[in-house]
Amino acid sequence: MHKVVINPDIDPLEENRHQAEANRARLREHGAMAVDILGSIGSGKTALVALLGERLRARGKGVVAIVGDVAGDDDCRRLVEAGIPTANVNTGKECHLDAHYVEHALDELDLEGADVVFIENVGNLVCPADFALGAEKRIVVISITEGDDMVRKHPMIFAETDAAVLNKIDLAPFMDASVDRILSDYSKVNPHGRIFVTSARRGDGLDDLTDFILDE
């Protein structure tokens, strides 16, 4: 949904950038860093966050999360069940989180002992890319079940994030989608980005992704 801004002197993206910087500074004061998880709906973002949380805790890291959805608290409940203290954000008609939503969600979380704050955005490959939230790393998640044209159709979000995850790779044998094509499209739009091929179900690629998150 598009916001109607009646004061032309205020640039909402600029305002958002200031708040994102404030979020980042606040987290650093607590010795924590946020990791923004963007991606298409149903790509497995929540399952990945739950499994990454498990691996990070096994390495002695404290993990909390913020999840954004238009409606409902399904993802929040799943993360809480997975042992991750989580703040739920419902955006109503908005198609993405912004830094103000994150500011308020951080108020709800106990940041003492938190090292990593996952911020799971609304499932959408367009709008979330434009809104910085204060994360140190931004990761975009897609699933092989969506076909092999995702990168070509949404070059922007892949160019503007630090890494991509191609998830549900265990379903590749049942799909008519080329993994090579996705990898090749990705290397064109983001030559310096990392891409991880994962299966939340089988655990493929999750240790490498955990390393990437912890890498300074």
Add this chain to the structure above:
Amino acid sequence: MHKVVINPDIDPLEENRHQAEANRARLREHGAMAVDILGSIGSGKTALVALLGERLRARGKGVVAIVGDVAGDDDCRRLVEAGIPTANVNTGKECHLDAHYVEHALDELDLEGADVVFIENVGNLVCPADFALGAEKRIVVISITEGDDMVRKHPMIFAETDAAVLNKIDLAPFMDASVDRILSDYSKVNPHGRIFVTSARRGDGLDDLTDFILDE
């Protein structure tokens, strides 16, 4: 991406509604009707349109299409290969089509002999719902591979469309997702809506969906 509107006297949704009415009237003059295909990215919208086009042509109907994507012309090329004259719309940073995009796309199409104009929207379960395009029917497509919480997370788009399609049902045996839960959630948010369970690959449900499109 959010538009910044600096003239508060113009309501962009209201303007869009007027243009949508004009599109509808223009199509009716040609004896054609538009069918809006909304849905999540990678849910199989293009494959469904190609197969529905085949079935409609077998029933003597002329079919053309408009496809919207942020970037690229993959879907357009697939529909043209499937024998459907198609106009491609790239929205740049916009997350949905609007009625003006459709107006210009209609200029590119030969509407003589066209009975059905499929309008495949940008893949996204939030923003496209708000923008009428001039269609007589609006159908939202999701895939079983996205999990079984899609309706609960996006009640609005399911409430505001005439029918829903649960696609890729051939992959259900490999997923931990409940079809019953989706059907039950749907009947709550849209008690008068129809839901079709389909497999573009196997052909399940496509004849019923074709009947629905042609039903007055």
